Every structure is written in structure tokens, then in C-alpha cells.
Amino acid sequence: MEVVFVILIILLLNTFFIKSLYSRFKVKSEGYLWLLFTVHFILTIAYILYTSSSRSDSFNYYNKTLYTEDWFSFFKTGTKFIGFLAWPLTRTIGLGYYSVMLIFSYIGYFASVFFYLVAVENIELKPTWGNLSPLELVFLLPNVHFWTSSLGKGSIITFAIGLFAFGLSRINRRIVPTAIGAFLVFMVRPHILLAIVLASIIGLFVTSGGLKPFFKWSIIIVSVFLFINLSGSVLKFTDTDTLDITSSSTLSHRTSELTKASSGIDIGNYNFAYKIFTFWFRPLFFDGLGALGFLASFENLFCLIMLVQIIKWLIKSWSSWNGYFKISLFAFLLGSVILAQITGNLGIALRQKAQLMPFFFILYCKALSLNLNNKKN
Numbered sequence: 001m002e003v004v005f006v007i008l009i010i011l012l013l014n015t016f017f018i019k020s021l022y023s024r025f026k027v028k029s030e031g032y033l034w035l036l037f038t039v040h041f042i043l044t045i046a047y048i049l050y051t052s053s054s055r056s057d058s059f060n061y062y063n064k065t066l067y068t069e070d071w072f073s074f075f076k077t078g079t080k081f082i083g084f085l086a087w088p089l090t091r092t093i094g095l096g097y098y099s100v101m102l103i104f105s106y107i108g109y110f111a112s113v114f115f116y117l118v119a120v121e122n123i124e125l126k127p128t129w130g131n132l133s134p135l136e137l138v139f140l141l142p143n144v145h146f147w148t149s150s151l152g153k154g155s156i157i158t159f160a161i162g163l164f165a166f167g168l169s170r171i172n173r174r175i176v177p178t179a180i181g182a183f184l185v186f187m188v189r190p191h192i193l194l195a196i197v198l199a200s201i202i203g204l205f206v207t208s209g210g211l212k213p214f215f216k217w218s219i220i221i222v223s224v225f226l227f228i229n230l231s232g233s234v235l236k237f238t239d240t241d242t243l244d245i246t247s248s249s250t251l252s253h254r255t256s257e258l259t260k261a262s263s264g265i266d267i268g269n270y271n272f273a274y275k276i277f278t279f280w281f282r283p284l285f286f287d288g289l290g291a292l293g294f295l296a297s298f299e300n301l302f303c304l305i306m307l308v309q310i311i312k313w314l315i316k317s318w319s320s321w322n323g324y325f326k327i328s329l330f331a332f333l334l335g336s337v338i339l340a341q342i343t344g345n346l347g348i349a350l351r352q353k354a355q356l357m358p359f360f361f362i363l364y365c366k367a368l369s370l371n372l373n374n375k376k377n
Contacts, residue, residue, distance in 0.1 A: 002099050026120045026121060037109060040148075056150065058101060061086055062151060065090040068083070071091070077187050079153065081187040082156060104152070107156065107159045108145070108148030108158060111158035111358070118169045119135050119361070122324065134364075134368055138365065141299050141357075143296060144354045147351045148354060153188055154351055157188045157355050160185040161356075164185060165328070199330035203329070204326075279339065280307070281307075282349070306364045307360075310367045329359075329363055
């Protein structure tokens, strides 16, 4: 009964949020947001069934919070912060494992919603399949939904990055969402926030227009301030004395532990280029990771085709990309470099890249939009 009650509460909340979002943003329709929700919910069920035969970290998160009395013992950067978010649900309210999973999954659903809102308010594409444009279709791809549908870092970090991206899209009106998103990213993965801040600096420096000089230089100054202050926190978090966090003994140990996991092929010894390719586009059909890997191969092949088109269209229209899209590009690239270097095996790469792929979808849709406009002209 408890799970049914949680589902009903989520449905009521989602009804309210969808009506609110439809009235405020240029979303395709209320029906599309419900479709996005349905896809995410179906993949949540699939994830729960997947973990029933192979225990995931979500069981450990739940059990640790259930048997820990001190809530603030979890208030630390990294994995423990997930326990801080879960503790009120398990200890105070007393919810069961599956109820907490559904709540975190709903948070993961909003990660896709935030990225979608960023896309629709910055990109215009006409429908190509039914009433859906490529912009709507890419956000229905399953990998991001699957890996953000559980109690764990995947749902929270992707939600946090999505909230940050949403705030940054209209920074002059969304300072609070931007700050909350940045805080959550920092608490879960401070090195990813460092990458996003650095991406913001680079993106704005190579942009000549798109933002008023006041806002542009305000963001640069704030980003430099954050970069300086974050650097020390990241060095402490990764237990190293250099910003080359791949030299961190702590993360190296974590990478070796992930390599021993039973979820995939060891990629730790790949060269840099092949590791990035693997992080983005594998498994492919020849990797043989079972049913999950086979299904993921279809999406990865599609993304590989998308990359080829992005590169082709980006070269032709680089000057037309405003600061926001350049920030998204560098955030995707820098975040990928960091995560690929500390990812132990192919199975873990599938999860890690889910938090960055929405940036890739936005870049593809923007490149497609510019290409179609160039053809008209």
C-alpha cells in the first residue's frame, strides 16, 4: 500500500508541475511531458527488475541510512551526500526501499525535464515524426532515463546538472536555481562542478556576442572566483596536490575497484582517444554485454551518427553559436574527459555518461537547427 500511495502522490505532483510548465514554457504539449514521464517510469520498473537479480548500490544507500541515527554524519561531499538526502525518507518518514527508489527516480525524471526546457527555449525545430521534432525525440532515448531512475548518485547529479543548466540559460532571472544546482553538483561530484565552471570561463571568452557585456563579465568573474575556491576543495576531495585529478590516489583506488566490478569490460588501460570513444559510444553490438548492452548499442550507434553531424555542422556555423551553447560544448567535453579517465569499466561508463548526454542532445539539436536554417538561406 505504501508504494501505491507514493505513486499517487507523484502523479498528483506531476499533474501540477506539467500544467505549470506548459503555461510558462514553450513545451510541445502537456502530452509530451506525460510521455517523457511514462518512458521514465517504464525504465524505472526495468531498472528495479534489473537490480533484483544483481544488487545495486541503491541497496547499500538505503541500508546505511536506515541504520544510522546521526543525519549530519552524511553531510559530506561525495557518495555520503546521497545518504543525507535519503535519510529523512528512510529514518523520519520510514519509507521502504521501493518507495525511496520511486522518489529518487522522480528526481531523475526532472533532470530530463530541465534539459528539455533549456532546449525548447533556445532551439526551434519543426516536427519530423508525428507531432514530435528531433528535439523531443532525443530526450526519449532510454539510457539517461534508465540510469537516473534509482536511489543513487545518477539521479541526483543529473538533476543537479540539469538544474544548473536550466538556471544558466537565463542567468539574469534564475540565480537561485543556478546556485542550488551548483551546490548539489559540488556535494556529489566537486570535480564535475569544477569542469562546468571552467567550461563557463572558456565558453564566454570565445564568444563575441549573445550576452550583454555586463552579464558576460559578471559570469566570468564569478566563475573565476568559484574556480579558485573550488580548486582547493577538489584537491582535498581527490586527495592529490595537482588539478590533474587523474593522478589522485583516492580516485585511482576507486577506478581499480570499479574495474573489478562484474558490470563490464576493463577500459582502464585504453589510450586517451579510445577511452573517450568508449565512454561515449560503447557498448556496440560486438561488445557482448548481454541484453542491456545489446539494447544500449542501438542508442550508441545513433549517437555516433549524431556526433558526425555535429562536427560537420559545427565547423560551418561556429560563429552562430552563442555563449550558452559553447559553454554546453565545453561542459560536455571537459566532463567527459574527467569521467572517462576515472571510469573503471564499460558497465560503469554507461552510468557515468548519462549525466552528460543531455548536453550532447542539446548540441545536436542546435547544430541541426543551424544547418536547416543555412539550407533555407
